[in-house]
Amino acid sequence: xxxxxxxxxxxxxxxxxxxxxxxxxxxxxxxxxxxxxxxxxxxxxxxxxxxxxxxxxxxxxxxxxxxxxxxxxxxxxxxxxxxxxxxxxxxxxxxxxxxxxxxxxxxxxxxxxxxxxxxxxxxxxxxxxxxxxxxxxxxxxxxxxxxxxxxxxxxxxxxxxxxxxxxxxxxxxxxxxxxxxxxxxxxxxxxxxxxxxxxxxxxxxxxxxxxxxxx
Amino acid sequence: xxxxxxxxxxxxxxxxxxxxxxxxxxxxxxxxxxxxxxxxxxxxxxxxxxxxxxxxxxxxxxxxxxxxxxxxxxxxxxxxxxxxxxxxxxxxxxxxxxxxxxxxxxxxxxxxxxxxxxxxxxxxxxxxxxxxxxxxxxxxxxxxxxxxxxxxxxxxxxxxxxxxxxxxxxxxxxxxxxxxxxxxxxxxxxxxxxxxxxxxxxxxxxxxxxxxxxxxxxxxxxxxxxxxxxxxxxxxxxxxxxxxxxxxxxxxxxxxxxxxxxxxxxxxxxxxxxxxxxxxxxxxxxxxxxxxxxxxxxxxxxxxxxxxxxxx
Ligand SMILES: C[S@@+](CC[C@H](N)C(=O)[O-])C[C@H]1O[C@@H](n2cnc3c(N)ncnc32)[C@H](O)[C@@H]1O
Numbered sequence: 001x002x003x004x005x006x007x008x009x010x011x012x013x014x015x016x017x018x019x020x021x022x023x024x025x026x027x028x029x030x031x032x033x034x035x036x037x038x039x040x041x042x043x044x045x046x047x048x049x050x051x052x053x054x055x056x057x058x059x060x061x062x063x064x065x066x067x068x069x070x071x072x073x074x075x076x077x078x079x080x081x082x083x084x085x086x087x088x089x090x091x092x093x094x095x096x097x098x099x100x101x102x103x104x105x106x107x108x109x110x111x112x113x114x115x116x117x118x119x120x121x122x123x124x125x126x127x128x129x130x131x132x133x134x135x136x137x138x139x140x141x142x143x144x145x146x147x148x149x150x151x152x153x154x155x156x157x158x159x160x161x162x163x164x165x166x167x168x169x170x171x172x173x174x175x176x177x178x179x180x181x182x183x184x185x186x187x188x189x190x191x192x193x194x195x196x197x198x199x200x201x202x203x204x205x206x207x208x209x210x211x212x213x214x215x
Numbered sequence: 216x217x218x219x220x221x222x223x224x225x226x227x228x229x230x231x232x233x234x235x236x237x238x239x240x241x242x243x244x245x246x247x248x249x250x251x252x253x254x255x256x257x258x259x260x261x262x263x264x265x266x267x268x269x270x271x272x273x274x275x276x277x278x279x280x281x282x283x284x285x286x287x288x289x290x291x292x293x294x295x296x297x298x299x300x301x302x303x304x305x306x307x308x309x310x311x312x313x314x315x316x317x318x319x320x321x322x323x324x325x326x327x328x329x330x331x332x333x334x335x336x337x338x339x340x341x342x343x344x345x346x347x348x349x350x351x352x353x354x355x356x357x358x359x360x361x362x363x364x365x366x367x368x369x370x371x372x373x374x375x376x377x378x379x380x381x382x383x384x385x386x387x388x389x390x391x392x393x394x395x396x397x398x399x400x401x402x403x404x405x406x407x408x409x410x411x412x413x414x415x416x417x418x419x420x421x422x423x424x425x426x427x428x429x430x431x432x433x434x435x436x437x438x439x440x441x442x443x444x445x446x447x448x449x450x451x452x453x454x455x456x457x458x459x460x461x462x463x464x465x466x467x468x469x470x471x472x473x474x475x476x477x478x479x480x481x482x483x484x485x486x487x488x489x490x491x492x493x494x495x496x497x498x499x500x501x502x503x504x505x506x507x508x509x510x511x512x513x514x515x516x517x518x519x520x521x522x523x524x525x526x527x
Contacts, residue, residue, distance in 0.1 A: 035292065042382070055415070073335050077348070079364060080292075092364060092365070092367075093337050093338060093339075093364040093365035093366050094338075094339060094340040094365055094367075095365065095389055096382070096389055097341070097381060097382035097385070097387045097390055097392065099388045100380055100381070101370040101380050102368060102369050102380050103348075103351055103355070103369060103370050104343075104354075104355045104358075104366065104367065104368030105366070105368075106349075106363075106364040106366065106367075106369050107358075107359055107362065107364045109361065120359075122293075122359040122360060122362060123361060125250070125292060125293055125362060126249075126250065126362030127362070128473060147291055150337075156394075170259055170262075170288055170289075171258050171259050171262030171263075190292060192291070192292075209356060210289075210291075210360065211284060211426075212291050213286070214286060214287070214288060
C-alpha cells in the first residue's frame with residue numbers, strides 16, 4: 001500500500017511549512033540495519049535495545065505524550081508500538097511477531113524522525129481525551145473553521161507553539177474525559193484534531209479526507 | 216428488475232417484495248461505542264438537530280430522517296459510521312469476544328470489520344483482509360476514523376490465506392496459526408442492494424453467478440480450515456440467489472468439517488429460513504437454519520446470513 005493515499009494524515013506534516021521534516025537521522029556509514037518501509041517493526045522498549053538507528057523507543061514515545069500533552073503513560077498499557085515507513089508510528093492493541101509484512105497494524109498515531117513530532121488527527125480523537133496540556137479549546141465558530149481545514153488567527157493562546165490538540169465542547173455527557181484541562185474552560189471538551197500553532201495563528205492539519213463543512 | 220422474478224416462487228407476497236425493492240433505502244448510521252456511548256451519540260445528534268429514529272431491534276443503529284451522516288459533529292468525531300441496517304447482522308451472528316483472534320476474510324470497505332472491532336471492545340486481534348488493494352485503503356481510512364487499534368490489515372486472496380506473515384510454523388511465541396472466529400462476507404451478485412444502487416442488476420447474468428460461486432466456496436472452505444475446532448464461521452451475502460447462499464453452505468457441509476448452528480436474529484428483526492430446494496436441486500436440510508432477509512420484511516436491503524461451527 002502506498003503511504004501517499006488521501007487518507008494518510010501523517011504525510012500532511014510535509015504540507016505545513018514552518019516545521020522541518022528534514023532530519024531523518026539515519027546514522028552513519030557502517031551499514032547499520034535500516035528501517036524497511038514494507039513491513040512493521042516493533043519499537044524497542046528502551047534505547048539499550050535499539051538496533052535500527054534513529055528508531056524511537058517505546059519509552060521515548062510514552063514520555064513524549066506525557067510531556068507534551070499530559071497523557072498518562074498508563075494510557076498505553078494495552079498497546080504495542082510499531083514503525084513502518086520512515087518515522088510513521090502505529091499503536092496496536094495486540095502483539096504479533098516482528099517484523100510483520102502487513103498493510104496496516106492498528107492506528108497511525110504520529111510521525112517521528114523529524115524535529116517536531118506530529119500526532120495524527122485520529123490519534124488525538126481517540127487518545128487526546130486524556131490530555132491536560134496543549135489543548136486549545138475552540139468556540140463553535142472556530143471549531144467549525146478548524147474542521148473545514150481553515151487556518152485562523154488565535155492571539156488568545158499563550159501556551160506552547162507547535163502541534164496542539166484542538167478541542168471543543170459538544171453536547172452529551174462524556175464518561176471518558178473528566179480531567180480538567182490546564183487551558184480549557186469549564187466542562188468537557190472533545191478533541192477535534194491537531195493544530196499547528198505559530199505566530200498567533202492556528203493552522204488546521206485535518207487531512208483532506210476528514211474535512212467537513214459543519215456550519 | 217427482471218432477474219428478481221425468479222424469486223416469485225419463494226415468496227407468497229412477491230408484490231410487496233417487488234414494491235419494497237423499488238423504494239430507496241433509508242440512510243442509517245451505527246454508533247461506534249469505542250468513541251462514544253449510544254446515549255452520548257444520540258444526545259449529540261439531538262443537540263445538532265439531526266432527526267433520527269432508532270431501529271426496533273438495536274438502540275445503536277439509527278435511521279436518519281434526512282441528510283447523510285457526513286455533515287454532523289458526532290460523525291466528524293468518529294462516533295457514527297454509515298452502514299446499511301441489514302449489514303449489522305453478520306457481526307452480531309459472529310458474536311466476537313474481546314481478546315479473541317478474529318478474521319474478516321472479505322473486509323473492505325469495513326462496515327462489518329469496524330462493527331466487529333467495536334464488539335471486541337478493541338481488544339484481541341482482528342485481521343481484516345481483502346484482495347483489492349484500492350478498497351483496503353477505504354478500510355484503513357474507516358477503521359482509523361473510528362479510532363480502532365486492534366486491526367491488522369492484509370491483502371491476500373482469501374481462498375489461499377496464509378498465516379505466514381503472522382509467523383506460523385515458527386518458534387515465536389507470538390505466532391498465530393488459527394482464528395477463533397471468521398466472517399466470510401462474500402463477493403456476490405448483490406441483488407439485495409437494488410434499493411441502494413438501482414443499476415445493481417444491470418450486469419446480472421447466470422454466468423456471472425456461476426463464476427462467483429466458485430470464489431464463495433473457496434473462501435468459505437479456507438475460513439473453515441483456518442478456524443480452530445469449536446470456533447465460529449459466519450457466511451453472509453447481500454444477494455437472494457440460492458446458488459450463492461444455500462448451495463454454498465450445502466457444499467461446505469459436504470466438503471468441510473462444519474455444522475450449521477441455530478442463531479436467532481435480534482428480536483424485532485424478521486427473517487425467513489433458508490430454502491432447501493431450488494431449481495430441482497435439494498440442499499442439506501440444515502440450511503433452513505440460515506436467515507434470508509427480504510427488503511419488505513423490515514424495510515431494509517436484502518441479505519443472507521448463516522452461522523457455522525467448525526467441528527474438527
Ligand atoms: C461484499 S464485499 C465486503 C463488504 C465488507 N465486508 C463491508 O462490510 O464493508 C466483498 C469483498 O470481497 C472482496 N473479494 C473478492 N474476492 C476476494 C478474494 N478472493 N479474496 C479476498 N477478498 C475478495 C472484494 O474486493 C470486496 O471488497
